[in-house]
Amino acid sequence: DTEVTQTPKHLVMGMTNKKSLKCEQHMGHRAMYWYKQKAKKPPELMFVYSYEKLSINESVPSRFSPECPNSSLLNLHLHALQPEDSALYLCASSRGGPYTFGSGTRLTVV
């Protein structure tokens, strides 16, 4: 298995909702990442997990809460988001070599 799988592919949520994004990989990669990408912009790093521990938080608002339950799974819990948080959320993993990205979750906050 050489893929990073993200679910759901699309998500529409209200500003008072709580939802979660899920990312899974079975390549034995010990570093996992969340990136946010707005339209026509490059991806921006949000969080890095290394060996299941949070190693980088790029000053992301607390309404985004990451979780790494085990070496294959990465979640992003969402609560009280704003319309400007609408974006493509990308998960990636690596083991010192090439990063492998998932196909992303297209999030719309209404």
Place this chain on the structure above:
Amino acid sequence: KQEVTQIPAALSVPEGENLVLNCSFTDSAIYNLQWFRQDPGKGLTSLLLIQSSQREQTSGRLNASLDKSSGRSTLYIAASQPGDSATYLCAAGGAAGNKLTFGGGTRVLVKP
């Protein structure tokens, strides 16, 4: 702080022409340099990875070079095809397990 720039932001060429995409970075202390392709609304597909100790990597019609001393990488795509139309992103990697810093991308259109 690492900054990555890609010029031009957009490029249009006729089918069959060779493509040359440029990437520059400010901090030469990189771990690796990776090139990605992104189709509209999709995730990123890794094309080539060049480790900091390497000068170039090749895969089929793609060739990427790296010059750390000048802070530059170039992606060459030979004999372009309409299916090569996409946005190409370069990203500089810090220490192992650390973050990628992306350039703004070059949007490529190959006309039949």
